[in-house]
Amino acid sequence: MKVMVLGGGGREHAVVHAFSQSKITGGLHCCPGNPGIAKLARCHAGDPCDPQAMVGLCRELGIELVFIGPEAPLVAGTADALRAAGILVMGPGASGARLEGSKAFSKQFMKRHGIPTSDFDLCTDLDECKAALAKRSAPFVVKADGLAAGKGAFLPESYDEAVATCRMMLEEQKLGSAGNLIVVEDYVQGMEMTVLALTDGKTVRILPSSQDHKRALDGDKGNNTGGMGAYSPVPWVDEAFMKKVTDEVLTPTVDGLKAEDIPFCGVIYAGIMIKPDGSLSVLEYNVRLGDPETQVVLPAFGGDFGEVILACAKGELSDTEWPGAKCVALGVVMASGGYPDAFEKGCTISGADEEIENTFVYHAGTKLNDKGELVTNGGRVLTVVGLADDLPTARERAYGRVKKIHFAKAHYRNDIGDKSLKRGK
Structure with missing residues:
Protein backbone atom coordinates (compact mmCIF):
# COMPACT_ATOMS: atom_id res chain seq x y z
CA MET A 1 0.00 0.00 0.00
CA LYS A 2 1.00 3.64 -0.44
CA VAL A 3 2.25 5.22 2.78
CA MET A 4 2.79 8.89 3.64
CA VAL A 5 4.91 10.05 6.59
CA LEU A 6 4.38 13.66 7.63
CA GLY A 7 7.40 15.47 9.07
CA GLY A 8 11.03 16.08 8.29
CA GLY A 9 13.19 15.34 11.33
CA GLY A 10 15.31 12.51 12.66
CA ARG A 11 12.25 10.78 14.07
CA GLU A 12 10.57 10.79 10.67
CA HIS A 13 13.75 9.51 9.00
CA ALA A 14 13.68 6.53 11.39
CA VAL A 15 9.96 5.98 10.73
CA VAL A 16 10.50 6.12 6.95
CA HIS A 17 13.42 3.70 7.34
CA ALA A 18 11.18 1.28 9.27
CA PHE A 19 8.38 1.54 6.68
CA SER A 20 10.92 0.96 3.88
CA GLN A 21 11.61 -2.47 5.41
CA SER A 22 7.93 -3.38 5.88
CA LYS A 23 5.98 -5.92 3.86
CA ILE A 24 2.97 -3.58 3.64
CA THR A 25 4.80 -0.76 1.86
CA GLY A 26 4.23 -0.51 -1.89
CA GLY A 27 5.06 3.18 -2.28
CA LEU A 28 6.67 5.46 0.29
CA HIS A 29 6.19 9.23 0.46
CA CYS A 30 7.11 11.98 2.92
CA CYS A 31 6.14 15.62 3.40
CA PRO A 32 8.30 17.62 3.62
CA GLY A 33 11.14 15.17 4.35
CA ASN A 34 14.87 15.90 4.36
CA PRO A 35 17.96 14.84 2.35
CA GLY A 36 18.32 11.59 4.29
CA ILE A 37 14.65 10.68 3.90
CA ALA A 38 14.84 11.48 0.18
CA LYS A 39 17.05 8.41 -0.31
CA LEU A 40 14.23 6.16 0.91
CA ALA A 41 11.01 7.95 -0.04
CA ARG A 42 9.63 10.46 -2.52
CA CYS A 43 9.55 13.83 -0.76
CA HIS A 44 6.92 16.51 -1.35
CA ALA A 45 6.84 20.19 -0.44
CA GLY A 46 4.00 21.21 1.84
CA ASP A 47 2.95 22.12 5.35
CA PRO A 48 1.76 19.18 7.49
CA CYS A 49 -0.04 21.72 9.71
CA ASP A 50 -2.38 22.61 6.81
CA PRO A 51 -5.03 19.87 7.08
CA GLN A 52 -6.78 20.50 3.77
CA ALA A 53 -3.50 20.74 1.86
CA MET A 54 -2.49 17.35 3.28
CA VAL A 55 -5.84 15.85 2.29
CA GLY A 56 -5.36 17.17 -1.24
CA LEU A 57 -1.80 15.84 -1.50
CA CYS A 58 -2.73 12.41 -0.18
CA ARG A 59 -5.71 12.12 -2.52
CA GLU A 60 -3.56 13.16 -5.48
CA LEU A 61 -0.98 10.47 -4.66
CA GLY A 62 -3.50 7.76 -3.76
CA ILE A 63 -2.16 7.47 -0.21
CA GLU A 64 -3.82 4.75 1.88
CA LEU A 65 -2.04 5.14 5.24
CA VAL A 66 -0.61 8.28 6.86
CA PHE A 67 1.79 8.35 9.80
CA ILE A 68 1.97 11.79 11.44
CA GLY A 69 5.36 12.37 13.06
CA PRO A 70 5.44 15.76 14.84
CA GLU A 71 3.03 17.12 17.42
CA ALA A 72 2.10 20.39 15.68
CA PRO A 73 0.06 18.80 12.82
CA LEU A 74 -1.79 16.67 15.38
CA VAL A 75 -2.73 19.72 17.43
CA ALA A 76 -3.72 21.49 14.19
CA GLY A 77 -6.25 18.74 13.38
CA THR A 78 -4.51 17.19 10.37
CA ALA A 79 -5.40 13.67 11.55
CA ASP A 80 -9.08 14.66 11.85
CA ALA A 81 -9.17 15.99 8.28
CA LEU A 82 -7.46 12.92 6.82
CA ARG A 83 -9.81 10.54 8.64
CA ALA A 84 -12.80 12.55 7.44
CA ALA A 85 -11.47 12.00 3.91
CA GLY A 86 -11.49 8.23 4.45
CA ILE A 87 -7.72 7.79 4.81
CA LEU A 88 -6.24 5.54 7.49
CA VAL A 89 -4.20 7.58 9.97
CA MET A 90 -1.78 6.86 12.80
CA GLY A 91 -2.04 9.84 15.11
CA PRO A 92 -4.74 11.28 17.38
CA GLY A 93 -7.18 14.02 16.49
CA ALA A 94 -6.93 17.52 17.91
CA SER A 95 -8.92 16.62 21.04
CA GLY A 96 -6.53 13.80 21.96
CA ALA A 97 -3.48 15.86 21.03
CA ARG A 98 -4.27 18.17 23.96
CA LEU A 99 -2.45 15.64 26.15
CA GLU A 100 0.71 17.13 24.68
CA GLY A 101 -0.54 20.44 23.35
CA SER A 102 -1.55 21.69 26.80
CA LYS A 103 0.55 20.90 29.86
CA ALA A 104 -2.30 22.22 32.02
CA PHE A 105 -4.81 19.85 30.39
CA SER A 106 -2.48 16.87 30.80
CA LYS A 107 -1.80 17.57 34.49
CA GLN A 108 -5.52 18.01 35.17
CA PHE A 109 -6.29 14.85 33.17
CA MET A 110 -3.82 12.85 35.28
CA LYS A 111 -5.31 14.23 38.47
CA ARG A 112 -8.84 13.33 37.34
CA HIS A 113 -7.89 9.74 36.53
CA GLY A 114 -5.52 8.93 39.40
CA ILE A 115 -2.40 8.74 37.25
CA PRO A 116 0.69 9.44 39.39
CA THR A 117 2.20 12.88 38.80
CA SER A 118 3.67 15.68 40.90
CA ASP A 119 1.55 18.37 42.58
CA PHE A 120 1.14 21.53 40.51
CA ASP A 121 -0.32 25.01 40.27
CA LEU A 122 -1.61 26.80 37.16
CA CYS A 123 -0.63 30.46 36.90
CA THR A 124 -1.79 33.23 34.57
CA ASP A 125 0.09 36.18 36.09
CA LEU A 126 3.36 36.85 37.88
CA ASP A 127 1.79 37.17 41.34
CA GLU A 128 0.27 33.69 41.01
CA CYS A 129 3.67 32.36 39.89
CA LYS A 130 5.39 33.93 42.89
CA ALA A 131 2.85 32.39 45.26
CA ALA A 132 3.25 28.95 43.65
CA LEU A 133 7.05 29.18 43.78
CA ALA A 134 7.02 30.35 47.41
CA LYS A 135 5.37 27.05 48.40
CA ARG A 136 8.29 25.11 46.93
CA SER A 137 12.06 24.91 47.26
CA ALA A 138 14.77 24.78 44.59
CA PRO A 139 15.22 23.32 42.10
CA PHE A 140 11.95 24.57 40.65
CA VAL A 141 9.98 23.21 37.69
CA VAL A 142 8.36 25.81 35.43
CA LYS A 143 6.61 24.86 32.18
CA ALA A 144 4.81 26.73 29.43
CA ASP A 145 1.32 25.36 28.87
CA GLY A 146 1.51 25.29 25.07
CA LEU A 147 3.83 23.83 22.45
CA ALA A 148 7.28 25.41 22.48
CA ALA A 149 9.32 23.13 20.19
CA GLY A 150 10.65 21.18 23.16
CA LYS A 151 11.94 24.33 24.86
CA GLY A 152 9.08 25.15 27.22
CA ALA A 153 10.31 23.34 30.35
CA PHE A 154 12.71 25.01 32.77
CA LEU A 155 14.51 23.92 35.95
CA PRO A 156 15.56 27.17 37.66
CA GLU A 157 18.07 26.73 40.50
CA SER A 158 16.83 29.68 42.58
CA TYR A 159 13.61 31.53 43.39
CA ASP A 160 14.81 34.68 41.59
CA GLU A 161 15.72 32.69 38.49
CA ALA A 162 12.31 30.99 38.57
CA VAL A 163 10.51 34.35 38.79
CA ALA A 164 12.62 35.66 35.90
CA THR A 165 11.66 32.58 33.86
CA CYS A 166 7.97 33.19 34.52
CA ARG A 167 8.37 36.87 33.64
CA MET A 168 10.11 35.91 30.39
CA MET A 169 7.06 33.91 29.36
CA LEU A 170 4.16 35.93 30.78
CA GLU A 171 5.34 39.52 30.34
CA GLU A 172 8.13 39.40 27.75
CA GLN A 173 6.18 36.85 25.66
CA LYS A 174 9.39 35.08 24.60
CA LEU A 175 7.41 31.89 23.89
CA GLY A 176 4.39 33.65 22.42
CA SER A 177 0.95 32.33 23.31
CA ALA A 178 2.47 29.04 24.54
CA GLY A 179 3.58 30.88 27.69
CA ASN A 180 0.31 32.65 28.52
CA LEU A 181 -0.47 29.94 31.07
CA ILE A 182 2.29 28.50 33.25
CA VAL A 183 2.51 25.22 35.15
CA VAL A 184 4.60 25.35 38.33
CA GLU A 185 5.08 21.87 39.74
CA ASP A 186 7.02 19.96 42.37
CA TYR A 187 10.51 18.79 41.43
CA VAL A 188 10.73 14.99 41.35
CA GLN A 189 14.04 13.23 41.91
CA GLY A 190 14.94 9.81 40.53
Whole structure:
Protein backbone atom coordinates (compact mmCIF):
# COMPACT_ATOMS: atom_id res chain seq x y z
CA MET A 1 0.00 0.00 0.00
CA LYS A 2 1.00 3.64 -0.44
CA VAL A 3 2.25 5.22 2.78
CA MET A 4 2.79 8.89 3.64
CA VAL A 5 4.91 10.05 6.59
CA LEU A 6 4.38 13.66 7.63
CA GLY A 7 7.40 15.47 9.07
CA GLY A 8 11.03 16.08 8.29
CA GLY A 9 13.19 15.34 11.33
CA GLY A 10 15.31 12.51 12.66
CA ARG A 11 12.25 10.78 14.07
CA GLU A 12 10.57 10.79 10.67
CA HIS A 13 13.75 9.51 9.00
CA ALA A 14 13.68 6.53 11.39
CA VAL A 15 9.96 5.98 10.73
CA VAL A 16 10.50 6.12 6.95
CA HIS A 17 13.42 3.70 7.34
CA ALA A 18 11.18 1.28 9.27
CA PHE A 19 8.38 1.54 6.68
CA SER A 20 10.92 0.96 3.88
CA GLN A 21 11.61 -2.47 5.41
CA SER A 22 7.93 -3.38 5.88
CA LYS A 23 5.98 -5.92 3.86
CA ILE A 24 2.97 -3.58 3.64
CA THR A 25 4.80 -0.76 1.86
CA GLY A 26 4.23 -0.51 -1.89
CA GLY A 27 5.06 3.18 -2.28
CA LEU A 28 6.67 5.46 0.29
CA HIS A 29 6.19 9.23 0.46
CA CYS A 30 7.11 11.98 2.92
CA CYS A 31 6.14 15.62 3.40
CA PRO A 32 8.30 17.62 3.62
CA GLY A 33 11.14 15.17 4.35
CA ASN A 34 14.87 15.90 4.36
CA PRO A 35 17.96 14.84 2.35
CA GLY A 36 18.32 11.59 4.29
CA ILE A 37 14.65 10.68 3.90
CA ALA A 38 14.84 11.48 0.18
CA LYS A 39 17.05 8.41 -0.31
CA LEU A 40 14.23 6.16 0.91
CA ALA A 41 11.01 7.95 -0.04
CA ARG A 42 9.63 10.46 -2.52
CA CYS A 43 9.55 13.83 -0.76
CA HIS A 44 6.92 16.51 -1.35
CA ALA A 45 6.84 20.19 -0.44
CA GLY A 46 4.00 21.21 1.84
CA ASP A 47 2.95 22.12 5.35
CA PRO A 48 1.76 19.18 7.49
CA CYS A 49 -0.04 21.72 9.71
CA ASP A 50 -2.38 22.61 6.81
CA PRO A 51 -5.03 19.87 7.08
CA GLN A 52 -6.78 20.50 3.77
CA ALA A 53 -3.50 20.74 1.86
CA MET A 54 -2.49 17.35 3.28
CA VAL A 55 -5.84 15.85 2.29
CA GLY A 56 -5.36 17.17 -1.24
CA LEU A 57 -1.80 15.84 -1.50
CA CYS A 58 -2.73 12.41 -0.18
CA ARG A 59 -5.71 12.12 -2.52
CA GLU A 60 -3.56 13.16 -5.48
CA LEU A 61 -0.98 10.47 -4.66
CA GLY A 62 -3.50 7.76 -3.76
CA ILE A 63 -2.16 7.47 -0.21
CA GLU A 64 -3.82 4.75 1.88
CA LEU A 65 -2.04 5.14 5.24
CA VAL A 66 -0.61 8.28 6.86
CA PHE A 67 1.79 8.35 9.80
CA ILE A 68 1.97 11.79 11.44
CA GLY A 69 5.36 12.37 13.06
CA PRO A 70 5.44 15.76 14.84
CA GLU A 71 3.03 17.12 17.42
CA ALA A 72 2.10 20.39 15.68
CA PRO A 73 0.06 18.80 12.82
CA LEU A 74 -1.79 16.67 15.38
CA VAL A 75 -2.73 19.72 17.43
CA ALA A 76 -3.72 21.49 14.19
CA GLY A 77 -6.25 18.74 13.38
CA THR A 78 -4.51 17.19 10.37
CA ALA A 79 -5.40 13.67 11.55
CA ASP A 80 -9.08 14.66 11.85
CA ALA A 81 -9.17 15.99 8.28
CA LEU A 82 -7.46 12.92 6.82
CA ARG A 83 -9.81 10.54 8.64
CA ALA A 84 -12.80 12.55 7.44
CA ALA A 85 -11.47 12.00 3.91
CA GLY A 86 -11.49 8.23 4.45
CA ILE A 87 -7.72 7.79 4.81
CA LEU A 88 -6.24 5.54 7.49
CA VAL A 89 -4.20 7.58 9.97
CA MET A 90 -1.78 6.86 12.80
CA GLY A 91 -2.04 9.84 15.11
CA PRO A 92 -4.74 11.28 17.38
CA GLY A 93 -7.18 14.02 16.49
CA ALA A 94 -6.93 17.52 17.91
CA SER A 95 -8.92 16.62 21.04
CA GLY A 96 -6.53 13.80 21.96
CA ALA A 97 -3.48 15.86 21.03
CA ARG A 98 -4.27 18.17 23.96
CA LEU A 99 -2.45 15.64 26.15
CA GLU A 100 0.71 17.13 24.68
CA GLY A 101 -0.54 20.44 23.35
CA SER A 102 -1.55 21.69 26.80
CA LYS A 103 0.55 20.90 29.86
CA ALA A 104 -2.30 22.22 32.02
CA PHE A 105 -4.81 19.85 30.39
CA SER A 106 -2.48 16.87 30.80
CA LYS A 107 -1.80 17.57 34.49
CA GLN A 108 -5.52 18.01 35.17
CA PHE A 109 -6.29 14.85 33.17
CA MET A 110 -3.82 12.85 35.28
CA LYS A 111 -5.31 14.23 38.47
CA ARG A 112 -8.84 13.33 37.34
CA HIS A 113 -7.89 9.74 36.53
CA GLY A 114 -5.52 8.93 39.40
CA ILE A 115 -2.40 8.74 37.25
CA PRO A 116 0.69 9.44 39.39
CA THR A 117 2.20 12.88 38.80
CA SER A 118 3.67 15.68 40.90
CA ASP A 119 1.55 18.37 42.58
CA PHE A 120 1.14 21.53 40.51
CA ASP A 121 -0.32 25.01 40.27
CA LEU A 122 -1.61 26.80 37.16
CA CYS A 123 -0.63 30.46 36.90
CA THR A 124 -1.79 33.23 34.57
CA ASP A 125 0.09 36.18 36.09
CA LEU A 126 3.36 36.85 37.88
CA ASP A 127 1.79 37.17 41.34
CA GLU A 128 0.27 33.69 41.01
CA CYS A 129 3.67 32.36 39.89
CA LYS A 130 5.39 33.93 42.89
CA ALA A 131 2.85 32.39 45.26
CA ALA A 132 3.25 28.95 43.65
CA LEU A 133 7.05 29.18 43.78
CA ALA A 134 7.02 30.35 47.41
CA LYS A 135 5.37 27.05 48.40
CA ARG A 136 8.29 25.11 46.93
CA SER A 137 12.06 24.91 47.26
CA ALA A 138 14.77 24.78 44.59
CA PRO A 139 15.22 23.32 42.10
CA PHE A 140 11.95 24.57 40.65
CA VAL A 141 9.98 23.21 37.69
CA VAL A 142 8.36 25.81 35.43
CA LYS A 143 6.61 24.86 32.18
CA ALA A 144 4.81 26.73 29.43
CA ASP A 145 1.32 25.36 28.87
CA GLY A 146 1.51 25.29 25.07
CA LEU A 147 3.83 23.83 22.45
CA ALA A 148 7.28 25.41 22.48
CA ALA A 149 9.32 23.13 20.19
CA GLY A 150 10.65 21.18 23.16
CA LYS A 151 11.94 24.33 24.86
CA GLY A 152 9.08 25.15 27.22
CA ALA A 153 10.31 23.34 30.35
CA PHE A 154 12.71 25.01 32.77
CA LEU A 155 14.51 23.92 35.95
CA PRO A 156 15.56 27.17 37.66
CA GLU A 157 18.07 26.73 40.50
CA SER A 158 16.83 29.68 42.58
CA TYR A 159 13.61 31.53 43.39
CA ASP A 160 14.81 34.68 41.59
CA GLU A 161 15.72 32.69 38.49
CA ALA A 162 12.31 30.99 38.57
CA VAL A 163 10.51 34.35 38.79
CA ALA A 164 12.62 35.66 35.90
CA THR A 165 11.66 32.58 33.86
CA CYS A 166 7.97 33.19 34.52
CA ARG A 167 8.37 36.87 33.64
CA MET A 168 10.11 35.91 30.39
CA MET A 169 7.06 33.91 29.36
CA LEU A 170 4.16 35.93 30.78
CA GLU A 171 5.34 39.52 30.34
CA GLU A 172 8.13 39.40 27.75
CA GLN A 173 6.18 36.85 25.66
CA LYS A 174 9.39 35.08 24.60
CA LEU A 175 7.41 31.89 23.89
CA GLY A 176 4.39 33.65 22.42
CA SER A 177 0.95 32.33 23.31
CA ALA A 178 2.47 29.04 24.54
CA GLY A 179 3.58 30.88 27.69
CA ASN A 180 0.31 32.65 28.52
CA LEU A 181 -0.47 29.94 31.07
CA ILE A 182 2.29 28.50 33.25
CA VAL A 183 2.51 25.22 35.15
CA VAL A 184 4.60 25.35 38.33
CA GLU A 185 5.08 21.87 39.74
CA ASP A 186 7.02 19.96 42.37
CA TYR A 187 10.51 18.79 41.43
CA VAL A 188 10.73 14.99 41.35
CA GLN A 189 14.04 13.23 41.91
CA GLY A 190 14.94 9.81 40.53
CA MET A 191 15.79 7.98 37.33
CA GLU A 192 14.05 9.25 34.20
CA MET A 193 12.96 7.00 31.37
CA THR A 194 10.70 7.09 28.34
CA VAL A 195 7.88 4.65 27.66
CA LEU A 196 6.55 4.61 24.11
CA ALA A 197 3.29 2.78 23.53
CA LEU A 198 0.90 2.37 20.62
CA THR A 199 -2.86 2.29 21.04
CA ASP A 200 -5.86 1.96 18.76
CA GLY A 201 -8.02 3.39 21.54
CA LYS A 202 -8.76 -0.04 23.00
CA THR A 203 -5.52 -2.00 23.26
CA VAL A 204 -2.13 -0.69 24.44
CA ARG A 205 1.18 -2.23 23.36
CA ILE A 206 4.58 -1.05 24.61
CA LEU A 207 7.54 -0.58 22.29
CA PRO A 208 11.06 -1.43 23.57
CA SER A 209 12.03 0.72 26.56
CA SER A 210 14.38 3.66 26.06
CA GLN A 211 16.22 6.32 28.01
CA ASP A 212 16.72 9.86 26.72
CA HIS A 213 19.42 12.35 27.71
CA LYS A 214 17.83 15.82 27.85
CA ARG A 215 20.62 18.10 29.08
CA ALA A 216 22.99 19.69 26.57
CA LEU A 217 26.25 18.80 28.30
CA ASP A 218 28.00 15.75 29.74
CA GLY A 219 27.06 14.79 33.27
CA ASP A 220 23.49 16.05 32.76
CA LYS A 221 24.69 19.65 32.89
CA GLY A 222 23.59 22.61 30.80
CA ASN A 223 20.20 23.59 29.44
CA ASN A 224 17.35 21.26 28.60
CA THR A 225 17.19 20.26 24.94
CA GLY A 226 14.92 18.19 22.74
CA GLY A 227 17.26 15.28 23.51
CA MET A 228 20.98 14.67 22.96
CA GLY A 229 20.96 10.88 22.73
CA ALA A 230 19.17 7.72 23.77
CA TYR A 231 19.48 3.96 23.96
CA SER A 232 17.07 1.02 23.81
CA PRO A 233 16.17 -1.25 25.46
CA VAL A 234 17.02 -0.14 29.00
CA PRO A 235 18.90 -3.11 30.55
CA TRP A 236 17.41 -2.83 34.04
CA VAL A 237 13.79 -2.58 32.90
CA ASP A 238 12.05 -5.95 33.26
CA GLU A 239 8.56 -7.32 32.57
CA ALA A 240 7.40 -6.64 36.13
CA PHE A 241 8.33 -2.97 35.79
CA MET A 242 6.60 -2.61 32.42
CA LYS A 243 3.48 -4.24 33.89
CA LYS A 244 3.59 -1.61 36.65
CA VAL A 245 3.81 1.16 34.03
CA THR A 246 0.95 -0.40 32.06
CA ASP A 247 -1.29 -0.81 35.12
CA GLU A 248 -0.57 2.58 36.73
CA VAL A 249 -0.06 4.83 33.69
CA LEU A 250 -0.96 3.48 30.25
CA THR A 251 -4.22 1.62 30.92
CA PRO A 252 -5.64 4.47 33.08
CA THR A 253 -4.68 6.90 30.31
CA VAL A 254 -6.55 4.98 27.62
CA ASP A 255 -9.50 4.37 29.96
CA GLY A 256 -9.54 8.07 30.88
CA LEU A 257 -9.61 9.11 27.25
CA LYS A 258 -12.52 6.74 26.60
CA ALA A 259 -14.36 8.02 29.68
CA GLU A 260 -14.03 11.58 28.39
CA ASP A 261 -15.16 10.56 24.86
CA ILE A 262 -11.80 11.47 23.34
CA PRO A 263 -11.02 9.09 20.45
CA PHE A 264 -7.34 8.23 20.39
CA CYS A 265 -5.44 6.16 17.83
CA GLY A 266 -1.74 6.87 17.98
CA VAL A 267 1.30 7.02 20.22
CA ILE A 268 1.29 7.57 23.95
CA TYR A 269 4.70 8.77 25.07
CA ALA A 270 5.05 8.88 28.83
CA GLY A 271 8.08 10.57 30.32
CA ILE A 272 8.34 8.85 33.69
CA MET A 273 10.46 9.48 36.77
CA ILE A 274 11.20 6.40 38.86
CA LYS A 275 11.53 7.72 42.39
CA PRO A 276 14.06 6.27 44.87
CA ASP A 277 11.28 4.28 46.57
CA GLY A 278 10.32 2.69 43.23
CA SER A 279 7.09 4.63 42.78
CA LEU A 280 6.31 6.36 39.49
CA SER A 281 5.62 9.97 38.59
CA VAL A 282 4.59 10.98 35.08
CA LEU A 283 6.55 14.06 34.01
CA GLU A 284 4.80 14.60 30.69
CA TYR A 285 2.77 13.09 27.90
CA ASN A 286 3.55 13.35 24.24
CA VAL A 287 1.19 12.07 21.57
CA ARG A 288 3.89 11.16 19.08
CA LEU A 289 7.09 9.18 19.08
CA GLY A 290 10.00 10.80 20.88
CA ASP A 291 13.07 12.24 19.20
CA PRO A 292 15.76 10.85 19.56
CA GLU A 293 14.10 7.83 21.22
CA THR A 294 12.49 6.73 17.94
CA GLN A 295 15.89 6.54 16.28
CA VAL A 296 16.89 3.78 18.71
CA VAL A 297 13.54 2.13 19.49
CA LEU A 298 12.59 1.34 15.89
CA PRO A 299 15.92 -0.26 14.90
CA ALA A 300 15.70 -2.36 18.10
CA PHE A 301 12.06 -3.40 17.52
CA GLY A 302 11.78 -7.02 16.45
CA GLY A 303 8.52 -6.77 14.51
CA ASP A 304 7.27 -5.38 11.19
CA PHE A 305 6.61 -1.75 12.11
CA GLY A 306 4.40 -1.14 9.08
CA GLU A 307 2.12 -4.08 9.91
CA VAL A 308 1.78 -2.87 13.50
CA ILE A 309 0.90 0.69 12.45
CA LEU A 310 -1.64 -0.55 9.90
CA ALA A 311 -3.30 -2.73 12.55
CA CYS A 312 -3.39 0.22 14.92
CA ALA A 313 -4.97 2.52 12.32
CA LYS A 314 -7.62 -0.14 11.59
CA GLY A 315 -8.42 -0.66 15.30
CA GLU A 316 -7.05 -4.22 15.20
CA LEU A 317 -4.04 -3.92 17.50
CA SER A 318 -5.23 -6.73 19.79
CA ASP A 319 -4.83 -9.22 16.92
CA THR A 320 -1.19 -8.30 16.26
CA GLU A 321 1.82 -10.37 17.34
CA TRP A 322 4.15 -8.35 19.54
CA PRO A 323 7.84 -9.30 19.56
CA GLY A 324 10.35 -7.73 21.91
CA ALA A 325 13.62 -6.03 21.06
CA LYS A 326 15.88 -7.86 18.60
CA CYS A 327 19.05 -5.94 19.50
CA VAL A 328 20.43 -2.99 21.46
CA ALA A 329 20.59 0.45 19.81
CA LEU A 330 22.37 3.57 21.08
CA GLY A 331 22.06 6.95 19.38
CA VAL A 332 24.17 10.09 19.72
CA VAL A 333 22.78 13.43 18.56
CA MET A 334 25.25 15.63 16.71
CA ALA A 335 24.11 19.22 17.21
CA SER A 336 25.14 22.64 15.96
CA GLY A 337 27.48 24.54 18.27
CA GLY A 338 25.47 26.75 20.62
CA TYR A 339 22.35 24.54 20.62
CA PRO A 340 19.84 24.83 22.34
CA ASP A 341 20.56 28.58 22.20
CA ALA A 342 21.71 30.54 19.13
CA PHE A 343 23.50 28.46 16.50
CA GLU A 344 24.87 28.76 12.99
CA LYS A 345 23.33 27.17 9.90
CA GLY A 346 24.83 26.29 6.54
CA CYS A 347 27.95 24.44 7.75
CA THR A 348 29.10 21.76 5.29
CA ILE A 349 28.70 18.18 6.55
CA SER A 350 31.11 15.43 5.49
CA GLY A 351 31.15 11.72 6.26
CA ALA A 352 27.42 11.27 6.84
CA ASP A 353 26.70 9.33 3.65
CA GLU A 354 29.16 6.49 4.16
CA GLU A 355 27.40 3.18 4.87
CA ILE A 356 28.96 1.28 7.76
CA GLU A 357 27.57 -2.03 8.99
CA ASN A 358 25.53 -1.93 12.21
CA THR A 359 25.20 1.85 12.15
CA PHE A 360 22.59 4.30 10.85
CA VAL A 361 22.78 8.06 10.39
CA TYR A 362 19.37 9.72 10.68
CA HIS A 363 19.04 13.26 9.34
CA ALA A 364 17.23 16.03 11.23
CA GLY A 365 18.51 19.59 10.71
CA THR A 366 20.06 19.11 7.28
CA LYS A 367 19.47 20.40 3.76
CA LEU A 368 21.20 20.58 0.38
CA ASN A 369 22.62 24.00 -0.51
CA ASP A 370 22.67 25.56 -3.99
CA LYS A 371 25.75 23.49 -4.84
CA GLY A 372 24.07 20.26 -3.80
CA GLU A 373 26.23 19.99 -0.68
CA LEU A 374 24.80 18.62 2.56
CA VAL A 375 24.77 21.41 5.17
CA THR A 376 23.43 22.01 8.67
CA ASN A 377 19.95 23.52 8.90
CA GLY A 378 18.92 23.21 12.54
CA GLY A 379 19.98 22.73 16.14
CA ARG A 380 19.96 18.95 16.19
CA VAL A 381 21.59 17.91 12.93
CA LEU A 382 22.01 14.12 12.93
CA THR A 383 21.35 11.12 15.16
CA VAL A 384 24.10 8.53 14.80
CA VAL A 385 23.01 5.03 15.86
CA GLY A 386 25.02 1.93 16.66
CA LEU A 387 23.46 -1.56 16.82
CA ALA A 388 24.77 -4.60 18.69
CA ASP A 389 23.80 -7.45 20.99
CA ASP A 390 24.93 -5.48 24.04
CA LEU A 391 25.05 -1.85 25.17
CA PRO A 392 28.86 -1.39 25.35
CA THR A 393 29.30 -2.56 21.75
CA ALA A 394 26.37 -0.48 20.48
CA ARG A 395 27.89 2.55 22.22
CA GLU A 396 31.32 1.86 20.72
CA ARG A 397 29.84 1.59 17.22
CA ALA A 398 27.80 4.77 17.57
CA TYR A 399 30.71 6.88 18.80
CA GLY A 400 33.02 5.30 16.23
CA ARG A 401 30.60 6.45 13.51
CA VAL A 402 30.29 9.93 15.08
CA LYS A 403 34.04 10.42 14.76
CA LYS A 404 33.81 9.94 10.98
CA ILE A 405 31.31 12.81 10.56
CA HIS A 406 32.47 16.41 10.50
CA PHE A 407 30.94 19.90 10.39
CA ALA A 408 32.02 23.20 11.92
CA LYS A 409 31.40 23.54 15.67
CA ALA A 410 29.72 20.13 15.89
CA HIS A 411 28.66 19.37 19.45
CA TYR A 412 27.66 16.07 21.04
CA ARG A 413 27.63 14.47 24.46
CA ASN A 414 30.31 11.90 25.23
CA ASP A 415 28.40 10.06 27.95
CA ILE A 416 25.28 8.62 26.31
CA GLY A 417 24.48 5.33 28.06
CA ASP A 418 27.10 5.80 30.79
CA LYS A 419 24.63 5.76 33.68
CA SER A 420 23.19 2.43 32.59
CA LEU A 421 26.64 0.93 32.06
CA LYS A 422 27.72 2.03 35.54
CA ARG A 423 24.46 0.73 37.03
CA GLY A 424 25.15 -2.68 35.48
CA LYS A 425 28.60 -2.97 37.06
